Amino acid sequence: MLPVREGRYWLKRIRKGAGHVSLKKSRFYDYAYYSMKIISGISVSPGVVIGKALLFLEDQPEIPRYSITRDTVEQELKRFVEAAQGAAAELRLLKESAQGISREQEGIFGAHLLMVEDPDFHYQIKARLESKYENIEWIVWEVSRELSQKLVMSPNAYLRERAADVSDVSRRIIGRLLGIKRFSLAELSEDVILVVHSLLPSDILTMNKTRVKALAMDTGSRTSHAAILVRSFGIPAVLGLSAATREISAGDILVVDGEEGTVIIDPDSETKKNYEGAVERNKKTAGKFNSLKKLPAETLDGRRVAINANLDMPEEAGGASLYGAEGVGLFRSEFLFMTPGQSAEENQFRSYSTVVKAMGKKPVTIRTVDIGGDKIVPGFHGSDEANPLLGWRAIRLSLSLPEMFKTQLRAILRASLEGKVKIMFPLISGIEELEDALRFLEEAKAECRKSGQDFSDHIEVGTMIEIPAAVMTADILAEKSDFFSIGTNDLIQYSLAVDRGNEKVNYLAQPVHPAVLRFLKRTIDAAHNRGIPAAMCGEMAGDPLLTPLLLGLGLDEFSMAAPAIPRVKHIIRGVRFSDCQKLAEEALACTACKQANELLRGWAKDHLKER
Ligand code: PEP
């Protein structure tokens, strides 16, 4: 049980409309908070913080709008070019000052710089100015707003998030045109919990990070720049709160619970005391976790496993090392296929190289693209599939688009010279698919050789085990694989026939279902019989309650969201492998999920109590 969750019992559940408690206006009418409100969002960065709210409301400057004459067009354009140049110089400075410190910062400032100097952006501004004859501030605002609205409307989450970058850049240029100097979060002189509607990436990069103790934001998701950055800075954060800036007033005392994804406003004294206890315990644990960073993930009786990070975007690589990842067990490459033009070989090569270089000598496992299914990408998929989860996705899509597949493979091969690269194929259902994928890999290698592009001779190639058919033929697949990586998110979905995105049936997606446990055992045994390692990169690998069980089943490598690493490593270092093996045997003998869950909880209580 996580310490922060102990606070939950203060949230007393009452029936809607109960008369004796006066409820404050809240989205959560079925909870009574005698004097406090609770709002709920998405937990994107763990940790619990109690502190004072600072409302940082984007004081959108009044943008003047007036007509200009034909004669002044040149003059307005000159003002724009100067403002853009000034903004570019500012961004260059910020990028340089970030160099070597953080790749995220470098990357974001680099992207903003590209936009400020983008000829197409300049062309659009000029064309609009010459057709509308309005002042340049207004033109910049209008063009940027249209651009960001287009992005916001995109069905693609990654593109939606890029709208913040457009606003950031246009704000920088308009600020220069209007001669506005904004209050900067770099100037904070006291500890605060930052409450915002949205936060531009450059605000996060330049803010005084020792003073911002937590972040509560109306907007944002797990893949937003804001989420990635606060995670990499280790600032606890809850995003997607919708009403934080409406419900919270400046100076309010808040509890930001980055584990539960909640913010408590004006906690009563008992709740506060309870959370203070949690903060103290977390501090102690954080100290302990920090000291674990360089230590191996090894049990008390000497069983050593690898503990790696899952990455969705290259910007996350810096954070992975901060949490003590020994490598990248899953680098999802889908982001490259979501933005038009990004999947060109050079661009893919740059992205893979960024991560491989950032990880130094540590291994980076790049998964070939897994679009389709729940990761629909416009341009690839229409609405013509009745069952996308059983349809044209992952390796099936790659095999049917050889040029696209080989472009990706060549980019990965070339990046292999920068460090230690592994490749893995998603959603393999049988040996023919694996053999076809390996054949394309050989063709990609031949093409690289032909064009004089070098690559490493030591690239391991793995198979993702995500389909029951792959489990049942794991002995056959192992013959042609250097490693297995179990994708439990899909394996559970396909084993139990539970759509992983459907909330109505999600309760059935039980990692400890007897079928799932037997599949895991069968896969790990098949790998070991053939002398190859068994890794896991599904969410199960990062769940601390399941760590002893997975150890006991013989898992060799755990790959998870980077912030989950310290806790899992802490557990690994505190248990005996022999005890875990017994636990795994008992879990495998359970006939129902409830029984297995109780077994694991009881075991954790008995074996992990002092931690
Ligand atoms: C999985 O299925 O467990 C996995 C890691 O892949 P994804 O979540 O990207 O489908």
Ligand code: MG
């Ligand atoms: Mg998967």
